[in-house]
Amino acid sequence: MRRVVITGVGAISPHGLSAAELWKGLREGRSSTTVLTRFESSAFPSRVAGEVAPFKITDYVPKSYRKATKIMSRDIELAVVAADGAVRDAKLATRGIVESSGGKKPDESWLTVDPRRVGCNIGAGLISADLNELSAAMAAAKEPDGTLSLRRWGRSDHPTELAGMDRLTPLWLLKYLPNMLACHVSIIHDTQGPSNTITCQQASAGLALAEACRTIQRGEADLALVGGCESLIHPMGLMRWTLLNRLNIGANDQPAKACRPLDQAAAGTVIAEGGAVLVMEELAQARARGARIYCEIAGRGESSSASGVSRPDVTGEALAVAMSKALREAAIGPEAVDLVVPPGYGIPEFDQAEVRAIHRVFGSQPRPAIVPMRGGIGDCGAGAQAIDLVAAAIAVAEQIIPPAVNCPQPLDGLDAPREARAGTALRHALVAASSISGQNSVIILRQIG
Amino acid sequence: MPFGIKVDETGNVQRPSSARAAEQKPETGNRPRAARRRVAITGMGWVTPLGWDLEGVWKKLLAGESGIAATTLFDARSFPTTFSAEVKNHTLPENLAASPKHQHIGRATGFALHAAQEAWRHAGLPQPGTPQYAKLDPYAIGAYLGSGEGSLDFDTFSRTALAAWDEQAGAVNPRVWGKQALQSFHTWREIEQEPCMPAAHLSLEFNARGPVLNCLTACAASTQALGEAMQIIRHGDAEIMISGGAHSMIHPFGVTGFNRLTALSTFNDNPRRACRPFDATRDGFVLGEGAGVLILENLDHARRRGATVWAEIVGYGSSADAYRVTDQHPEGRGAVAAIEAALRDAGLTAAQIDYINAHGTGTKENDSTETLAIKRIFGARAKATPISSIKSMLGHLIAAAGAVEAITCVLALRDQILPPTANYSVRDVECDLDYVPNQARRAKVDVVMSNSFGFGGQNDTLILRKFSL
Numbered sequence: 046m047r048r049v050v051i052t053g054v055g056a057i058s059p060h061g062l063s064a065a066e067l068w069k070g071l072r073e074g075r076s077s078t079t080v081l082t083r084f085e086s087s088a089f090p091s092r093v094a095g096e097v098a099p100f101k102i103t104d105y106v107p108k109s110y111r112k113a114t115k116i117m118s119r120d121i122e123l124a125v126v127a128a129d130g131a132v133r134d135a136k137l138a139t140r141g142i143v144e145s146s147g148g149k150k151p152d153e154s155w156l157t158v159d160p161r162r163v164g165c166n167i168g169a170g171l172i173s174a175d176l177n178e179l180s181a182a183m184a185a186a187k188e189p190d191g192t193l194s195l196r197r198w199g200r201s202d203h204p205t206e207l208a209g210m211d212r213l214t215p216l217w218l219l220k221y222l223p224n225m226l227a228c229h230v231s232i233i234h235d236t237q238g239p240s241n242t243i244t245c246q247q248a249s250a251g252l253a254l255a256e257a258c259r260t261i262q263r264g265e266a267d268l269a270l271v272g273g274c275e276s277l278i279h280p281m282g283l284m285r286w287t288l289l290n291r292l293n294i295g296a297n298d299q300p301a302k303a304c305r306p307l308d309q310a311a312a313g314t315v316i317a318e319g320g321a322v323l324v325m326e327e328l329a330q331a332r333a334r335g336a337r338i339y340c341e342i343a344g345r346g347e348s349s350s351a352s353g354v355s356r357p358d359v360t361g362e363a364l365a366v367a368m369s370k371a372l373r374e375a376a377i378g379p380e381a382v383d384l385v386v387p388p389g390y391g392i393p394e395f396d397q398a399e400v401r402a403i404h405r406v407f408g409s410q411p412r413p414a415i416v417p418m419r420g421g422i423g424d425c426g427a428g429a430q431a432i433d434l435v436a437a438a439i440a441v442a443e444q445i446i447p448p449a450v451n452c453p454q455p456l457d458g459l460d461a462p463r464e465a466r467a468g469t470a471l472r473h474a475l476v477a478a479s480s481i482s483g484q485n486s487v488i489i490l491r492q493i494g
Numbered sequence: 495m496p497f498g499i500k501v502d503e504t505g506n507v508q509r510p511s512s513a514r515a516a517e518q519k520p521e522t523g524n525r526p527r528a529a530r531r532r533v534a535i536t537g538m539g540w541v542t543p544l545g546w547d548l549e550g551v552w553k554k555l556l557a558g559e560s561g562i563a564a565t566t567l568f569d570a571r572s573f574p575t576t577f578s579a580e581v582k583n584h585t586l587p588e589n590l591a592a593s594p595k596h597q598h599i600g601r602a603t604g605f606a607l608h609a610a611q612e613a614w615r616h617a618g619l620p621q622p623g624t625p626q627y628a629k630l631d632p633y634a635i636g637a638y639l640g641s642g643e644g645s646l647d648f649d650t651f652s653r654t655a656l657a658a659w660d661e662q663a664g665a666v667n668p669r670v671w672g673k674q675a676l677q678s679f680h681t682w683r684e685i686e687q688e689p690c691m692p693a694a695h696l697s698l699e700f701n702a703r704g705p706v707l708n709c710l711t712a713c714a715a716s717t718q719a720l721g722e723a724m725q726i727i728r729h730g731d732a733e734i735m736i737s738g739g740a741h742s743m744i745h746p747f748g749v750t751g752f753n754r755l756t757a758l759s760t761f762n763d764n765p766r767r768a769c770r771p772f773d774a775t776r777d778g779f780v781l782g783e784g785a786g787v788l789i790l791e792n793l794d795h796a797r798r799r800g801a802t803v804w805a806e807i808v809g810y811g812s813s814a815d816a817y818r819v820t821d822q823h824p825e826g827r828g829a830v831a832a833i834e835a836a837l838r839d840a841g842l843t844a845a846q847i848d849y850i851n852a853h854g855t856g857t858k859e860n861d862s863t864e865t866l867a868i869k870r871i872f873g874a875r876a877k878a879t880p881i882s883s884i885k886s887m888l889g890h891l892i893a894a895a896g897a898v899e900a901i902t903c904v905l906a907l908r909d910q911i912l913p914p915t916a917n918y919s920v921r922d923v924e925c926d927l928d929y930v931p932n933q934a935r936r937a938k939v940d941v942v943m944s945n946s947f948g949f950g951g952q953n954d955t956l957i958l959r960k961f962s963l
Contacts, residue, residue, distance in 0.1 A: 088672025113819060161831065165814060169710070171643055171688050174747075177665045180655040187659075193652040195746060199572030210573075210750045218751030219819055219949065223643075223689065223710045228950030231814040237831060240814035240952060241718060244689040244710045252707055256722060259729055265835065280671060288681040347731065348633060349697040349706035353595065354685060363703050366633055370731075481685075482694035484706050 049261045050493060051339040052331050053137070053324030054435045055130025057123050057274070059095035059317060059422050063130050067321075067432065068439045072465050074448040076301035076421035078315050083278050091292035093300040094278050095317030095423030097123070105129045106233055107144035116216045117229065119318065120172045123274035123428065124226035125233065127322040128167075131270060132234055135324035135336065139163075140235035156334050164238040164266040165231045166257040167322065168249025168273030169223035170426040173281035182212035226274060230322070238266040247388065247424070248478040249273040250321070250431035251486030255345035257325055267327045272434070274320025275426035286316055289355050289481075291392055291424075304424075305451040306389030306417035307396050307459060314391045314419070320428025321435040340441040343377070343473065343491035346370025350483035357394045361401030364485045368406045368477060371487040377473060379406055382413045382489070384446055384474040386433045389417025390424060391451075399479070400456050413475070414466065415459045420450030430478035434488060437474040441492050444471050533724045534796045534803040534961065537617025537789035538901045539609040541740075543579035543782050543888050546608060548616065552905050556934040558916045560766040560887050562780050567744050568648070575758040577765035578744045579782030579889025587611060595698045598682030599691070600644035605785035605894070606692035606740035607699060613736070614700065617789040618801055622700055634733040636704030637696045638723035639787075640715025642741035642893035644687035645748070650678050692740045692785075704732040710893060712948030713853070715739050716786065717896030717956055721810030723790050733795040738897030740785035752781060755820075757857060767917050769890075771854035771883035772861045772929045774922035779855040782889025786897030788904075803961040805904040808941075809842065811835025815951025822859060822947065826867030829945065832953035833871050840957045842941060844872045847879060847957070849912055849937065851899045851944040852929075854883025855890055860947065862924040869927075880937065882930040886916035896946040900956060903942045907960045912937050 056063065059077035060070030070077060081094040102114045102122045106129075117125065132139055138155040150157065186197035186209030198209035219225060224242040231240055239260050243253045250273035257269035277286060286292050293313030296303035304315045331338055346367040350358035358364065372379060385407070387399045403411055418433045425432065440446055446469075449461035474490045540546060543561025544554045554561075564570075565578045590596055590607050599607070620626035658671035685691070690708040697706045705726055711718050716739025723737035743752070752758045759778035761768035770776040796803055813835060815828035822828070837844060853864055869876045884902055891898055906912055911934055918931035944956045 085668040086672065088669050088676065116819065160816065161813075176655065176671070180659050180666050181664065183652055183655055184659045184661065187656050191653070191656055193656060195569045196572045198746065198750075199570070199574070208572075210754060213750065213754055215754045215756070216820065217754055219755075221751075222712055222949060224712050224948065224950050224952060225819070227711075227814070228819060228952070231816040231951065232818065235816045237814050237816045237828065239812040239835075240711070241709050241722070241812065242711050244708050245693075245706075246688060246690060252705075256725075259725060263725075280666075280668060280675065284672070284675045284679055285684045287676060288679060289685060347636075347705035347707075349636070349694075349703050351632070351697045351701050351703050353698060354682075354691070354694060366703070480690065482688065482690050483697060484690065484694070 048328035052326045052336040053131045053135025055127040056321035058319035071447040090294035093303040118220040119276040128230040131322040141233040160235040160237040162267045163236040164269035165236040165240045166253040167227040168427040170275035173279045245484040246480035247429045248480040248484040248486040249427040272322035272431035273427040276318035277316040304391040306391040308452040309454040315423035317423030317425040319425040321431035339438040340490040344371040344375030344489040346487040357398035364402035365405035367485040367487040375489045386476040388479045532793035534793045536801045537613040539612025540786040541605040542784040600686040602740040603692045609785040609787040613787040632703040635702040636732040637736040639693040640719035640739035641692040645745045711952040714946040714948035714952045714954040715893035717946035717954040735790040738787035739894040741893035742783035769856045770917040771856045772925040774920040780889035809836040809840025809957030828953040829867035832955045836955035849942045850881040882915040
């Protein structure tokens with residue numbers, strides 16, 4: 046069986062525009078959730094968000110591709126930035142990198158890739174249309190009674206005026222197709238191998254990584270860009286999460302402490318944006334080219350809680366089964382795991398269900414450190430587990446366990462570190478995700494010597 | 495069960511004469527084949543613009559009937575395209591409609607549940623809630639759909655947007671929008687738009703606790719889902735995968751999006767003739783809706799329970815064009831790569847393919863590029879390999895298209911007959927292959943290929959084979 050390792054990481058998160066800044070924020074135990082500034086949110090009960098700092102998307106694409114940035118929604122931009130970081134970190138001389146470096150490799154240590162042997166598997170969410178763009182077009186077809194005239198949406202009454210729909214750019218739809226994250230990344234970096242877009246909310250990135258891992262193991266690709274990105278920072282996203290009662294509505298005056306995963310005082314999550322992309326590579330190739338190897342993908346497990354939408358699986362059984370499957374594939378027992386990154390939303394009933402799953406697998410006094418990564422970031426949907434995977438990959442590579450942010454009083458006997466820990470072995474990290482509709486994904490990362 | 499191949503519990507195969515006549519061809523694959531799990535198709539169900547009875551829809555397809563007519567789901571009379579392929583008068587089976595698990599489902603989820611229930615029954619699997627059902631391991635049952643996002647709540651969305659629109663500012667007043675939105679949007683209608691909801695509801699209905707996934711790779715999604723579901727079974731992560739897809743984009747914003755892209759046919763005077771794949775006068779695709787669901791099963795598992803194996807899924811290939819957001823690669827580079835990967839996976843050569851179920855959307859670009867890709871792989875045999883597109887009759891079910899086409903392939907293998915490409919009349923110089931024009935055709939069919947190509951350069955190909963041990 047071909048072995049698969051991680052040789053590059055890229056992230057974009059409230060902690061910063063790179064994986065290095067993400068890691069710095071996590072290691073220092075910072076919180077980057079703040080008062081929501083992207084749009085005026087006074088009508089909403091929760092006004093806290095994990096926002097990504099401003100950036101110029103044209104800085105992350107080759108010159109010839111700048112025009113295409115006009116049809117990138119926020120979610121697509123996040124993926125393009127994260128992929129750029131991952132590819133550079135892995136020193137892959139892809140089409141985009143070569144073009145940005147004046148038509149040659151940045152230096153001889155970079156790998157020239159065969160585009161047909163590179164896959165791309167980036168999880169995505171439900172992308173909301175830009176409200177102002179769509180509303181402006183609809184306003185042109187407004188009836189006197191305030192409703193929309195479908196007749197004038199489709200065809201204008203006056204030859205000199207545009208119909209409502211004609212005010213939208215012809216490529217409008219392409220901004221919002223979930224597979225456009227992978228599409229743009231595949232064009233920029235010329236990845237022609239197996240490609241997919243998994244849309245399983247917070248479990249998307251782990252499911253994508255597992256799938257790409259099988260692809261490399263079967264020999265259909267040698268490299269893959271995998272991960273997930275999403276922005277929930279949109280009036281529609283805030284409205285949906287508010288209606289589902291997922292948000293902490295009592296922390297508007299303490300935004301940095303709003304999201305408290307696995308803490309006894311957890312009171313809801315925070316909308317956020319971000320995500321990550323990882324470079325996965327076949328081990329022998331990675332060794333042969335002297336790549337920096339973060340860790341090995343040792344095992345994966347999947348399950349579905351079948352508990353209903355936005356209802357926690359109170360038994361924790363399905364998530365525990367996914368963890369056990371991953372341990373079995375990694376051929377290790379729970380005692381070989383030193384770090385668990387749980388889904389950790391900060392929503393009490395979901396947190397409690399996760400803790401039950403952890404207890405089922407690791408016993409009532411779990412030995413590994415439990416570090417939810419969401420405390421200082423918030424929930425960025427399909428980007429969530431991608432960020433967790435990057436964090437865990439760096440943790441294993443650096444042999445440092447970052448602290449659990451906003452978790453001073455962890456639930457039931459969990460060891461949630463208050464400070465970063467170094468000096469003890471971090472052999473395996475287990476990264477678990479549960480989507481709000483019950484899909485579970487578990488990935489085990491192994492230290493590689 | 496006509497033409498099906500029955501395998502009893504001792505592993506003895508009772509094969510009809512048509513199956514005996516088609517002894518397995520020697521494999522001439524280009525790489526050695528390690529022993530791996532084989533994946534059987536044991537059940538099928540669909541909800542389509544021609545109905546939802548498996549055999550009834552199949553008969554209509556063979557007769558060249560059209561499911562395309564004036565759009566009724568909303569008033570589309572002023573749109574550039576006024577017609578579509580709607581699922582007409584659909585009602586959920588009573589048990590599903592009455593189930594508290596599925597109270598707030600969207601249109602596509604309803605299609606998916608209905609098709610899955612039909613497929614589950616067709617596979618002879620025990621109904622949820624029965625003692626026999628309790629003997630199944632829920633963690634060995636998964637689902638992998640390629641379903642699209644649910645329809646936006648158009649009325650609430652437009653009312654809220656217009657109420658909050660500030661003409662002078664040229665923007666939505668966020669305070670007004672937020673206040674009204676929290677009062678008017680419906681919680682469940684919103685969350686049900688998430689693309690993974692059809693898969694989540696299948697997991698609930700069948701207590702499927704194995705791997706449950708959804709991919710959304712535009713028009714290739716459910717073909718991709720079937721391919722990846724097969725891989726999950728081969729890899730040993732599940733014994734049974736409920737797989738396929740569901741989608742409905744027949745709503746004002748869906749049609750707006752495709753009309754703005756000028757991808758839809760505007761043949762408003764004669765909707766039944768609007769979708770003309772491979773014809774020189776083709777002018778775009780026709781938006782359809784529906785679902786297709788297949789039960790994929792580890793062959794050994796299917797044999798142990800004495801299931802009828804309708805076909806075997808033997809090859810899958812996926813690729814990206816990595817070319818442009820809006821156009822396919824002009825030489826069909828990605829399509830060629832996906833087809834080659836599927837042949838390699840199946841250990842077959844192009845010469846062994848007896849029929850190609852085309853993506854065949856009816857757009858100028860797709861049909862020319864697909865024809866070119868087939869020629870590049872099939873060479874001199876291209877003209878002798880029949881190709882057809884059922885989108886000529888069903889329209890384009892977008893994410894669900896590939897699953898419905900895969901079911902058609904299984905039925906073609908079962909009955910040894912090829913569905914036609916309807917509305918074909920004027921030969922295109924670029925499309926000069928055998929498209930099975932207008933009439934279904936009897937043929938000896940052992941191995942079939944199904945192609946799906948999505949916006950954004952996503953290419954997926956499946957290869958199915960008539961089952962024999």
